[in-house]
Amino acid sequence: MIVTAVWVALAAAAVLLDVLARSGRAPWPTLGRIGSSMAATRRHRVLLVLVWGYVGWHLFTRYTIPR
Amino acid sequence: MTVARRWVGPAAAAGAVTAACGYAWWATSLHPFTVTAYCTVAGPVALVLAAAMRRTPGTSRRQEVEGGTTQAAVATGGRTGIGVRSAGPWLGLLSLAVCLEAAALALGGRSRIVPTASTVADHALAWHGVRMVLFLAWLAAGLVPSIRRVRRAGGGSRP
Numbered sequence: 001m002i003v004t005a006v007w008v009a010l011a012a013a014a015v016l017l018d019v020l021a022r023s024g025r026a027p028w029p030t031l032g033r034i035g036s037s038m039a040a041t042r043r044h045r046v047l048l049v050l051v052w053g054y055v056g057w058h059l060f061t062r063y064t065i066p067r
Numbered sequence: 068m069t070v071a072r073r074w075v076g077p078a079a080a081a082g083a084v085t086a087a088c089g090y091a092w093w094a095t096s097l098h099p100f101t102v103t104a105y106c107t108v109a110g111p112v113a114l115v116l117a118a119a120m121r122r123t124p125g126t127s128r129r130q131e132v133e134g135g136t137t138q139a140a141v142a143t144g145g146r147t148g149i150g151v152r153s154a155g156p157w158l159g160l161l162s163l164a165v166c167l168e169a170a171a172l173a174l175g176g177r178s179r180i181v182p183t184a185s186t187v188a189d190h191a192l193a194w195h196g197v198r199m200v201l202f203l204a205w206l207a208a209g210l211v212p213s214i215r216r217v218r219r220a221g222g223g224s225r226p
Contacts, residue, residue: 007184029153034157042122046120049112052112053116056108060107060108061100
């Protein structure tokens, strides 16, 4: 239960970091800017798409509702 | 003409958002492990992959393969790359998540005390509404940068 709360806190922290970065009040970049920077070459873009596709496949076609 | 142009953009955006919501609702109402469920994810992935294969405008094949500051600036619309120091908070968060995931996997992956990110996500995905919102977020994360890139490429090729 505690670790579940830690996962939720990590997700909330990620949202908060991105919101602060977008508001311009933080020195770190937004997630979108990090993604754009990583996607500079075709090889990296394809790698990012494969990671994104894996996340979608894992979450939405293979999820199992816990009993 | 100007008035028409002013309304075409928001109308197209509203139509795209409505279509994406409908697609997300339908995709998340399917049973997992079915061919249709696999196709609903494979379709957007194929589209984004096709866009990713396109060369960045203004770069040669060699530059595109090797990468570098110039291409990074082109791909990010003129902005330069990001240093490790400036991305420190993100790297810290990522390190924490990786450590937690590694610990959860070491405990078998289905531990109730230390669950993996997937197990926590599975609990949230039990609700159709949450599934739809997460699917929309996933779609946006892949499609929006690709659409921007393709539009930039189209604009860049104009004289």
